[in-house]
Amino acid sequence: MAKIKLIRREKESPLARVLVPVASVLMAFAVGWIILALAGHNPVLVYQKLYNGALGSPYAISETIVKAIPLMIAGLAVSLAFRMKLWNIGAEGQIYIGALAASWIALNLGQSSGPLVILPLMMIAAFAAGASWGLIPGVLRAYWQVNETIITLMLNYVAIYWVDYLIFGPWKDPNSMGFPLTPIFSAAAQLPTWGDSRVHLGLLLAIIIAILFYLGIQYTRWGYEVRVMGQSPSAARYAGMNVTKNIMLVMLISGGIAGIAGMIEVSGITHRLQQGISPGYGYTAIIVAWLSRLNPLAIIMVAFLFGALLVGGFAVQLVGVSFSITQVLQGTVLFFLLAGEIFINYKIVLSHKEVL
Amino acid sequence: MKRTPVIEMKGISKRFPGVVANDNISFRVYPGEIHALLGENGAGKSTLMSILAGLYRPDNGIIKVKGKVVRLDSPRKALEAGIGMIYQHFRLIEKFTVAENIVLGAPHSPAKIKRELIERETEKISQNYGLTINPGARVHQLSLGEQQRVEIIKMLYRGCEVLIMDEPTTVLTPGEVKELFQILRAMSRQGKCIVLITHKLNEVMEIADYVTVLRRGRVVGEDRIENLDESRLTRMMVAREVEYSQVQRDKAPGQVILNVDRLKVRGDLGHLAVKEASFDLRQGEIMAIAGVAGNGQKELVEALAGIRPSSGSIEYQGEEIAHLKVRQRISLGINMVPEDRIGTGLVPNLSLIDNSILRNYYKEEFLSSFFIDYKKVRRYTEGIVDKYNVYFSDLKHPVNYLSGGNLQKLLLGREIEQTPRVLLASYPVRGLDVAAAEDIYGLLLKEREKGTAILLVLEDLEDIFRIADRVAVMYQGSISGILEVNKTSIEEIGSLMVGAQLTGVENG
Numbered sequence: 001m002a003k004i005k006l007i008r009r010e011k012e013s014p015l016a017r018v019l020v021p022v023a024s025v026l027m028a029f030a031v032g033w034i035i036l037a038l039a040g041h042n043p044v045l046v047y048q049k050l051y052n053g054a055l056g057s058p059y060a061i062s063e064t065i066v067k068a069i070p071l072m073i074a075g076l077a078v079s080l081a082f083r084m085k086l087w088n089i090g091a092e093g094q095i096y097i098g099a100l101a102a103s104w105i106a107l108n109l110g111q112s113s114g115p116l117v118i119l120p121l122m123m124i125a126a127f128a129a130g131a132s133w134g135l136i137p138g139v140l141r142a143y144w145q146v147n148e149t150i151i152t153l154m155l156n157y158v159a160i161y162w163v164d165y166l167i168f169g170p171w172k173d174p175n176s177m178g179f180p181l182t183p184i185f186s187a188a189a190q191l192p193t194w195g196d197s198r199v200h201l202g203l204l205l206a207i208i209i210a211i212l213f214y215l216g217i218q219y220t221r222w223g224y225e226v227r228v229m230g231q232s233p234s235a236a237r238y239a240g241m242n243v244t245k246n247i248m249l250v251m252l253i254s255g256g257i258a259g260i261a262g263m264i265e266v267s268g269i270t271h272r273l274q275q276g277i278s279p280g281y282g283y284t285a286i287i288v289a290w291l292s293r294l295n296p297l298a299i300i301m302v303a304f305l306f307g308a309l310l311v312g313g314f315a316v317q318l319v320g321v322s323f324s325i326t327q328v329l330q331g332t333v334l335f336f337l338l339a340g341e342i343f344i345n346y347k348i349v350l351s352h353k354e355v356l
Numbered sequence: 357m358k359r360t361p362v363i364e365m366k367g368i369s370k371r372f373p374g375v376v377a378n379d380n381i382s383f384r385v386y387p388g389e390i391h392a393l394l395g396e397n398g399a400g401k402s403t404l405m406s407i408l409a410g411l412y413r414p415d416n417g418i419i420k421v422k423g424k425v426v427r428l429d430s431p432r433k434a435l436e437a438g439i440g441m442i443y444q445h446f447r448l449i450e451k452f453t454v455a456e457n458i459v460l461g462a463p464h465s466p467a468k469i470k471r472e473l474i475e476r477e478t479e480k481i482s483q484n485y486g487l488t489i490n491p492g493a494r495v496h497q498l499s500l501g502e503q504q505r506v507e508i509i510k511m512l513y514r515g516c517e518v519l520i521m522d523e524p525t526t527v528l529t530p531g532e533v534k535e536l537f538q539i540l541r542a543m544s545r546q547g548k549c550i551v552l553i554t555h556k557l558n559e560v561m562e563i564a565d566y567v568t569v570l571r572r573g574r575v576v577g578e579d580r581i582e583n584l585d586e587s588r589l590t591r592m593m594v595a596r597e598v599e600y601s602q603v604q605r606d607k608a609p610g611q612v613i614l615n616v617d618r619l620k621v622r623g624d625l626g627h628l629a630v631k632e633a634s635f636d637l638r639q640g641e642i643m644a645i646a647g648v649a650g651n652g653q654k655e656l657v658e659a660l661a662g663i664r665p666s667s668g669s670i671e672y673q674g675e676e677i678a679h680l681k682v683r684q685r686i687s688l689g690i691n692m693v694p695e696d697r698i699g700t701g702l703v704p705n706l707s708l709i710d711n712s713i714l715r716n717y718y719k720e721e722f723l724s725s726f727f728i729d730y731k732k733v734r735r736y737t738e739g740i741v742d743k744y745n746v747y748f749s750d751l752k753h754p755v756n757y758l759s760g761g762n763l764q765k766l767l768l769g770r771e772i773e774q775t776p777r778v779l780l781a782s783y784p785v786r787g788l789d790v791a792a793a794e795d796i797y798g799l800l801l802k803e804r805e806k807g808t809a810i811l812l813v814l815e816d817l818e819d820i821f822r823i824a825d826r827v828a829v830m831y832q833g834s835i836s837g838i839l840e841v842n843k844t845s846i847e848e849i850g851s852l853m854v855g856a857q858l859t860g861v862e863n864g
Contacts, residue, residue, distance in 0.1 A: 219727045224717055227706060234700040237663055238692075239714045240682030 130259015
């Protein structure tokens with residue numbers, strides 16, 4: 001009697017690291033094929049649209065990158081916290097509060113200064129706002145062991161409602177005909193874009209943050225401390241590290257980076273503060289971070305894949321596939337990617353031996 | 357006369373990634389037998405017994421109980437076949453009473469538990485085997501020895517015919533060990549079988565009827581105890597002669613370097629783990645701390661290293677250091693090997709390179725501008741692994757791929773490389789095989805020769821007589837006596853371990 005067994009690999013296989021995700025996506029599309037057929041669509045046509053919409057033209061690729069940028073930055077933000085086993089699921093709120101702070105600068109100083117002054121100021125403001133949103137749960141956790149998961153989650157709503165309050169109230173554009181929007185930012189407060197696409201300077205920023213993250217964690221003294229503390233707080237105390245201080249510092253930086261994601265969205269894409277500036281980037285970023293194994297360079301790639309799924313999803317709606325079906329497709333891809341993870345660390349063995 | 361074995365395991369193999377834990381093992385236990393399963397750490401004893409207890413399934417082989425082939429898919433199935441295992445860490449619910457723990461989960465216990473009935477049942481079993489216990493007591497009020505008795509009664513209540521005990525004497529005082537052995541003999545007289553997993557030869561010689569010795573997953577010898585002696589067993593276990601280290605106590609005692617006065621330390625739960633400890637430590641001496649685990653040893657050592665806050669006084673060369681932080685103490689030359697080797701002493705998923713600088717990564721010598729200079733660190737690591745004979749496959753691999761002995765050599769080597777004046781070490785040879793343990797003791801003795809003051813928390817009393825100059829016995833958070841090792845006996849230390857007062861003039 002043959003039995004299928006999962007056996008842990010002695011070492012992680014680099015080949016599996018690449019092949020497994022590819023195979024997972026392919027299998028997801030195979031299952032998606034059935035779903036589409038059952039829903040009465042032509043799978044070939046839908047997949048063609050999906051591909052064309054996400055990657056089929058320079059324009060499509062640029063739109064995919066546009067969606068990937070906030071995922072990259074927010075993914076980097078949360079993975080820094082995750083490295084310390086701090087469960088910051090508040091990137092969504094940190095994005096909103098960062099966008100809010102950047103908008104305040106843009107709306108108040110945007111007319112009187114040039115981009116070299118205004119853009120860095122917006123970035124600093126967004127970082128500071130996001131950082132404070134991360135620091136609140138950080139302090140509670142560091143001194144009173146309050147669970148940061150719950151606090152970061154709850155602060156998401158607080159940030160989103162603050163934005164709502166401002167765009168429905170004091171910051172509302174008098175010429176918006178009642179829509180909840182702020183006035184459009186001045187040109188100086190808008191991030192430069194690449195040619196006539198919507199790809200903006202945020203891409204460069206995301207890559208710089210990824211490189212700094214990588215070097216910082218891998219080669220600096222502080223990065224060493226983060227790695228030790230994330231693995232084993234008791235070893236950190238034994239080494240005389242200040243765990244309390246670093247919990248706060250890491251939450252601060254994590255929140256700050258997510259805040260920058262908010263800034264680049266308002267400054268690079270919407271050019272104003274409005275509702276839904278993040279359609280859940282902060283949550284998707286958590287998945288991006290995990291699928292990348294908290295590796296900053298992998299985050300760039302995985303965020304791109306998720307950007308493609310989002311943009312491709314919009315494209316297939318144009319051929320009459322309902323929004324919910326595209327969501328099912330995205331969910332299937334995600335499901336297979338996550339389920340496939342096990343095959344990176346385990347291999348399948350067929351055993352023919354009689355087992356008692 | 358040919359008897360049927362109660363347990364017969366034939367051709368058992370079990371592989372884990374990278375190791376063959378059991379390789380074609382055959383193992384038999386006969387009625388009324390006290391069977392010692394002997395072997396070094398990693399020899400495969402626990403794996404074999406976990407298979408018998410239904411926790412693991414073997415890759416190959418068959419198991420017979422009283423001549424019939426059985427499938428032991430789960431601990432419950434094993435219990436139904438009359439096989440029960442008592443692990444090193446007891447599986448009791450602390451808030452429940454003894455009687456409640458005993459019936460909890462037993463297959464035939466009634467849906468509604470009648471207290472009197474259970475207590476009567478418990479009484480019956482305890483009297484039968486001389487297991488004195490108060491059935492109404494709550495488990496957290498009991499000593500570890502008493503908790504072990506509860507575990508035994510639990511197994512007997514479930515109708516266990518074969519009782520497997522994993523290193524049962526580790527948590528016991530010498531007196532409790534004697535009582536345990538009496539209980540085991542009583543059980544054996546009534547036809548029960550006992551399998552003792554152990555690596556302590558003297559206990560095997562004292563209690564066992566039959567011995568099976570495992571080495572690297574194979575049976576390397578088995579015989580009746582009458583045909584064996586300790587040195588033959590050692591040779592079977594380690595396949596070579598072992599030279600035991602022995603401290604030379606002919607030196608005059610050195611200067612006092614550490615003076616601890618009325619130290620109080622709180623444990624993790626906020627209770628006073630060290631109630632009052634006063635002692636001094638001299639250069640070039642090894643002072644052992646003896647005591648049943650959990651009597652404040654861990655907290656005491658952590659307080660001296662600065663990892664745990666304390667009140668009272670710690671003087672280092674005449675200066676008060678109780679307020680100093682970990683790093684300030686390291687720079688004074690106070691180094692430490694923690695009890696929890698992997699997890700505290702070393703970070704499991706970090707490389708040998710990263711781990712070699714855990715306690716001095718912040719020093720100038722390893723930095724160049726913002727960055728840690730990994731070229732230098734690599735050379736430093738190479739120095740340590742060479743000097744202390746750490747076997748590894750790649751310096752960049754996580755340390756959790758190393759064996760216990762190599763982990764400890766890396767850890768102790770790292771601390772010694774920082775040239776300690778005071779070296780604190782908790783259970784430095786726990787879980788190590790004989791050869792690795794002797795390597796560690798050799799290193800410690802060399803440090804002693806250099807004039808380092810060494811404080812060792814040890815569990816094995818025989819080791820204390822080989823290694824230490826003095827011994828301080830801890831009982832319930834206080835030091836119940838400090839003795840010169842060559843003027844005391846195992847019995848005296850044993851009685852101090854259970855709280856007896858030192859009579860006569862204190863000779864510490």
